[in-house]
Amino acid sequence: AQSxxxxxxxxxVSEGASLELRCNYSYGAxxxxxxxxxxPGQGLQLLLKYFSGDTLVQGIKGFxxxxxxxQSSFNLRxxxxxxxxxxxxxxxxxxxxxxxxLIFGTGTxxxxxx
Amino acid sequence: xxxxHQWPATLVQPVGSPLSLECTVEGxxxxxxxxxxxxxxxxxxxxxxxxxxxxxxxxxxxNLSASxxxxxxxxxxxxKLLLSDSGFYLCAWSFPPGQSATNEKLFFGSxxxxxxx
Numbered sequence: 541a542q543s544x545x546x547x548x549x550x551x552x553v554s555e556g557a558s559l560e561l562r563c564n565y566s567y568g569a570x571x572x573x574x575x576x577x578x579x580p581g582q583g584l585q586l587l588l589k590y591f592s593g594d595t596l597v598q599g600i601k602g603f604x605x606x607x608x609x610x611q612s613s614f615n616l617r618x619x620x621x622x623x624x625x626x627x628x629x630x631x632x633x634x635x636x637x638x639x640x641x642l643i644f645g646t647g648t649x650x651x652x653x654x
Numbered sequence: 655x656x657x658x659h660q661w662p663a664t665l666v667q668p669v670g671s672p673l674s675l676e677c678t679v680e681g682x683x684x685x686x687x688x689x690x691x692x693x694x695x696x697x698x699x700x701x702x703x704x705x706x707x708x709x710x711x712x713x714x715x716x717n718l719s720a721s722x723x724x725x726x727x728x729x730x731x732x733x734k735l736l737l738s739d740s741g742f743y744l745c746a747w748s749f750p751p752g753q754s755a756t757n758e759k760l761f762f763g764s765x766x767x768x769x770x771x
Contacts, residue, residue: 589759641703
């Protein structure tokens with residue numbers, strides 16, 4: 541069955557420190573991959589997406605993610621975290637096509653210490 | 655430009671009461687529409703999706719139902735709410751296949767926080 545796994549439920553980093561959020565997927569073939577951010581009580585905002593081509597994807601707010609086929613991973617990174625980055629982050633995958641269903645990971649809650 | 659509206663933003667309902675959450679999309683036609691739920695401490699779960707008027711697919715068996723009476727209107731309903739229906743409900747849309755190069759991208763509403771007491 542198709543699935544997306546985010547092994548870290550909760551991560552705390554200090555402001556200015558680097559960040560890496562892990563995501564692994566299980567699909568029959570390489571899916572489309574996404575990272576979304578959800579601030580408290582709000583909807584989801586797309587940070588970045590990978591469809592094909594360059595395996596290092598740049599997104600908004602200084603985030604980037606690297607697709608590694610051999611590891612079935614799509615980890616999200618940021619070199620220097622800001623306090624405003626505190627939120628919940630979701631990795632998601634889709635096969636596209638007519639229905640375009642997104643399968644989400646369980647999310648990683650990021651806390652930022654001053 | 656396209657916009658998505660979802661209401662209400664918060665809702666507190668007693669167990670056994672009915673539910674109706676509404677979602678509308680503007681600025682596009684024949685979108686794919688989706689209802690997701692985020693339960694406390696869990697990830698986002700796809701509940702329903704629709705590729706056209708009157709066409710609803712359910713992803714998981716549950717106490718909820720969905721309807722699409724108009725092209726850009728998607729309604730989530732329940733006849734009798736359960737405590738386990740509490741959660742954060744998100745409506746989303748995407749372009750249908752062939753209409754956009756980015757039809758894989760989902761656009762989300764701002765969500766409805768439902769508390770069943």
